[in-house]
C-alpha cells in the first residue's frame with residue numbers, strides 16, 4: 070500500500086477548498102509553465118471489444134512538477150468540452166490530491182455489449198461483486214440485453230449487484246418497458262444508469278419504475294455540472310473526475326449533487342485512473358462500487374504490471390501520487406502516424422488556450 074511517507078512531495082498543495090480562489094487563473098497559468106507539454110507523448114491502445122463506439126483509445130501523457138497527467142478527451146469532443154479533461158491532467162501534474170479517507174475502492178466489472186457466454190466469463194473472472202452491463206447498444210437489442218443480464222446474474226450469484234447503463238438512448242416509454250424486463254432478468258437491478266437523455270425524462274422514468282435511476286451524461290456533459298439539479302431525477306450520481314476538471318472540482322460537484330456517488334472511468338490508462346481513484350478515495354461517503362476497472366477493456370496500459378491499476382479481488386488501491394508511465398510501454402503504444410501526432414499536438418495547444426481563458430474568467 071502507498072503512504073505519503075513513501076512518496077515524499079516535491080510541491081506543497083495549493084488549497085482551492087478554502088472558498089473561491091481569487092486568482093485561480095494565474096495559479097493554472099503559473100503552474101502549467103512547469104509542465105513539459107513539448108515532450109507530451111501521444112499514445113494509441115487498441116480496445117479488446119468495441120466500447121462506446123471506440124476501437125482504439127488515444128490520448129496524451131505529459132510530466133509536471135508533481136507527476137504525470139493524462140489528456141484523453143474523446144476525438145469528437147470540442148475544445149471547450151476537452152478543457153475539463155485538460156484541467157484534470159494539469160491538477161495531477163501540478164498539485165497534490167486531497168487527503169483520502171479510505172485506501173481502497175470497491176470496483177464493478179464493466180461488461181460491454183457482448184454475448185451471454187462472454188459476459189458470464191467476464192463477470193466470474195473479474196473478482197468483482199458488482200457488475201455494470203451495457204444495454205441498448207443498438208435498436209432491437211432487448212432480447213440480447215436480457216440474455217446478457219441473466220448470464221451475469223448466474224455468474225455473480227444472488228449476492229452480487231447488477232447495474233445497467235443505457236447511455237441515454239431510450240425515450241420514457243421504452244425505458245419503463247425495458248427496465249421492467251431487465252429488472253426481472255437480473256433478479257433485481259441495483260440501478261439503471263442514464264436511461265434517457267434529458268433530466269426531465271429521467272425524472273419521469275424515476276416516477277414510473279421501482280428501480281433506482283443514476284445520472285451520468287446529465288452531469289458529465291452539463292454546461293455547469295455544479296448547477297445540475299439531479300434531485301428528483303436520480304437516486305445516484307455517476308461522476309467522472311476526468312471530464313469534470315479535477316479531483317477538487319469533482320468533489321464540489323459531488324457535494325452539489327447531494328446524492329450517493331459512483332466514480333466511473335473515462336477509459337484512461339493507469340496515469341489518468343489515478344485522479345479518478347483519488348476522487349473516490351476523498352469522497353466523504355462511498356457506499357457503491359466504482360466503475361474504474363476499465364483497463365480490462367484495453368489491450369494494454371502505459372504503466373508496468375505491479376503498478377498498473379487493475380482490480381485485485383474486486384478492489385483498487387487509492388494512489389497518493391500519479392502512476393508513472395513506463396518508457397518501453399510509451400514506445401510500444403506511441404502513435405507513429407505523423408498527421409495524427411500533429412492533430413493531438415494542435416488539439417492540446419488549442420485546449421490550453423481555452424483553459425487559460427476560462428481560468429482567468431471564473
Ligand SMILES: O=C(O)CCC(=O)c1ccccc1C(=O)O
Nearest residue numbers: 121179201333334335336360363
Ligand atoms: O462505469 C464503468 O463501469 C465503466 C466506464 C463507462 O461505462 C464509460 C466509459 C467511458 C465513457 C462512458 C462510460 C459510461 O459510463 O457511459
Ligand SMILES: [Mg+2]
Nearest residue numbers: 234262263285
Ligand atoms: Mg454511463
